[in-house]
Amino acid sequence: xxxxxxxxxxxxxxxxxxxxxxxxxxxxxxxxxxxxxxxxxxxxxxxxxxxxxxxxxxxxxxxxxxxxxxxxxxxxxxxxxxxxxxxxxxxxxxxxxxxxxxxxxxxxxxxxxxxxxxxxxxxxxxxxxxxxxxxxxxxxxxxxxxxxxxxxxxxxxxxxxxxxxxxxxxxxxxxxxxxxxxxxxxxxxxxxxxxxxxxxxxxxxxxxxxxxxxxxxxxxxxxxxxxxxxxxxxxxxxxxxxxxxxxxxxxxxxxxxxxx
Amino acid sequence: xxxxxxxxxxxxxxxxxxxxxxxxxxxxxxxxxxxxxxxxxxxxxxxxxxxxxxxxxxxxxxxxxxxxxxxxxxxxxxxxxxxxxxxxxxxxxxxxxxxxxxxxxxxxxxxxxxxxxxxxxxxxxxxxxxxxxxxxxxxxxxxxxxxxxxxxxxxxxxxxxxxxxxxxxxxxxxxxxxxxxxxxxxxxxxxxxxxxxxxxxxxxxxxxxxxxxxxxxxxxxxxxxxxxxxxxxxxxxxxxxxxxxxxxxxxxxxxxxxxxxxxxxxxxxxxxxxxxxxxxxxxxxxxxxxxxxxxxxxxxxxxxxxxxxxxxxxxxxxxxxxxxxxxxxxxxxxxxxxxxxxxxx
Numbered sequence: 001x002x003x004x005x006x007x008x009x010x011x012x013x014x015x016x017x018x019x020x021x022x023x024x025x026x027x028x029x030x031x032x033x034x035x036x037x038x039x040x041x042x043x044x045x046x047x048x049x050x051x052x053x054x055x056x057x058x059x060x061x062x063x064x065x066x067x068x069x070x071x072x073x074x075x076x077x078x079x080x081x082x083x084x085x086x087x088x089x090x091x092x093x094x095x096x097x098x099x100x101x102x103x104x105x106x107x108x109x110x111x112x113x114x115x116x117x118x119x120x121x122x123x124x125x126x127x128x129x130x131x132x133x134x135x136x137x138x139x140x141x142x143x144x145x146x147x148x149x150x151x152x153x154x155x156x157x158x159x160x161x162x163x164x165x166x167x168x169x170x171x172x173x174x175x176x177x178x179x180x181x182x183x184x185x186x187x188x189x190x191x192x193x194x195x196x197x198x199x200x201x202x203x204x205x206x207x208x209x210x211x212x213x214x215x216x217x218x219x220x221x222x223x224x225x226x227x228x229x230x231x232x233x234x235x236x237x238x239x240x241x242x243x244x245x246x247x248x249x250x251x252x253x254x255x256x257x258x259x260x
Numbered sequence: 261x262x263x264x265x266x267x268x269x270x271x272x273x274x275x276x277x278x279x280x281x282x283x284x285x286x287x288x289x290x291x292x293x294x295x296x297x298x299x300x301x302x303x304x305x306x307x308x309x310x311x312x313x314x315x316x317x318x319x320x321x322x323x324x325x326x327x328x329x330x331x332x333x334x335x336x337x338x339x340x341x342x343x344x345x346x347x348x349x350x351x352x353x354x355x356x357x358x359x360x361x362x363x364x365x366x367x368x369x370x371x372x373x374x375x376x377x378x379x380x381x382x383x384x385x386x387x388x389x390x391x392x393x394x395x396x397x398x399x400x401x402x403x404x405x406x407x408x409x410x411x412x413x414x415x416x417x418x419x420x421x422x423x424x425x426x427x428x429x430x431x432x433x434x435x436x437x438x439x440x441x442x443x444x445x446x447x448x449x450x451x452x453x454x455x456x457x458x459x460x461x462x463x464x465x466x467x468x469x470x471x472x473x474x475x476x477x478x479x480x481x482x483x484x485x486x487x488x489x490x491x492x493x494x495x496x497x498x499x500x501x502x503x504x505x506x507x508x509x510x511x512x513x514x515x516x517x518x519x520x521x522x523x524x525x526x527x528x529x530x531x532x533x534x535x536x537x538x539x540x541x542x543x544x545x546x547x548x549x550x551x552x553x554x555x556x557x558x559x560x561x562x563x564x565x566x567x568x569x570x571x572x573x574x575x576x577x578x579x580x581x582x583x584x585x586x587x588x589x590x591x592x593x594x595x596x597x598x599x600x601x602x603x604x605x
Binding site: 048050070071072073074075077078079081083085086088089090094095098099101102104106108154 | 488491492494497498499502544546548
């Protein structure tokens, strides 16, 4: 689904991504982790096509990214950003409807029953009671749910998540990740997610990719990547890695500095 | 959305027609409303021949030769400025943006002021000299602003606004300088700056019309894209909008609209700022409604402002720009105050 070869990008002489290569299979969930400034978000921006790489190639579904028209790409690739939607005066339904933009002709019509599709998405994300409210009157967590609904209305086959849970409390974080997981299972969606929270990443991703100073230091299953010494080296703090008592996924426990 | 557009559009057009008829009857020589309708019907093809003539010939002359062209020009200019305002506010995502944000008005003013200062108003192109030169200097200003902001493939909104403000300030200083060295008692430059629809006639209206049609078409086509842009540039890009290209095209179309209006009527302030906001308060933030309705209500606004300008202190004319601000600002303040009260419940 995603094939990245020898990707490099620098901003103002500072190398942000350096010779990055990896591949993501259809239906897989890959988590991109790494400390601040490691190049995670840049990598996602390059893959989504809003920014061009300095060197290297990105292929989506076998075709070079540059060969796609923006609207063509938007018909099967959706992005969920870290910053929630702004508090605009559009209603929830109107915003979710905007997800259909890439499918509409220049008059704003599309073939098939768009209204029904929108209703199904609203229903799935429990947004029906909020449908006619404007975004100004929603909380940050609710607006992020609307953003997810908008992405869902786009009916993508590839979903890119850019730290979508950053500003959410733990309840909303899990709710969001569970929704994505269920959606991914139902529609065999491919997901690439930049995640700040290593525990969340380990719970929800098939594979993890650890970035450090613009390079991939390791890519593999959560147990292969979340290794105590590697985390210590990359993040500069030595955690305890333990198995989740129920799911068995690796979990990180932080050790405060004053204990040493 | 479509039902809303039809309902508001019908209301707007009815208001427009009513305003035109009322304004036609008002003036130094009052024409009864019945006569206004009669004369109007007489000029409708096919039906016209069946209408009996019950009014003095002079009424028809005043209405069709003096008031009608002025009203038509007012509607067109109001529509141009309001649509341009909506475009600027949408692309720059700034509620304070108006058609003059990028310095188009100051650019046009410099051209006009220069001609007036050296008494070249009628050189070469006759009555068209000032409009053509003002249009060209207005567009040239946009080019300078874009160059200054470094716009090639992509640009940052803040940089473009700053460049516009800087260029505007510089050009306004030039105009002020020309006004100050002019030794005439009644300063023609100042009058031009304050805007007027007087003594323009049909030719000016027909010249503005194609610009309005073209500009309106561009902005209507970008209505949905402007909606997406309201969510943020990256949201829009991820949904398939080519953001940089769209921003450039909308800014260019809006500038052309502004330059067309300014070059024939001078600087009429406040219309482009207030009309889109007014429409937004009525129908919400959807640009598919905002753009066409701004055209209608902007036309009505300028029409009434001009009716006031030509009748309030008759036979003296008040500069149109003065009226639009004088009436518009308090009205807008009232709307804001009312909205605040509504929000509180």
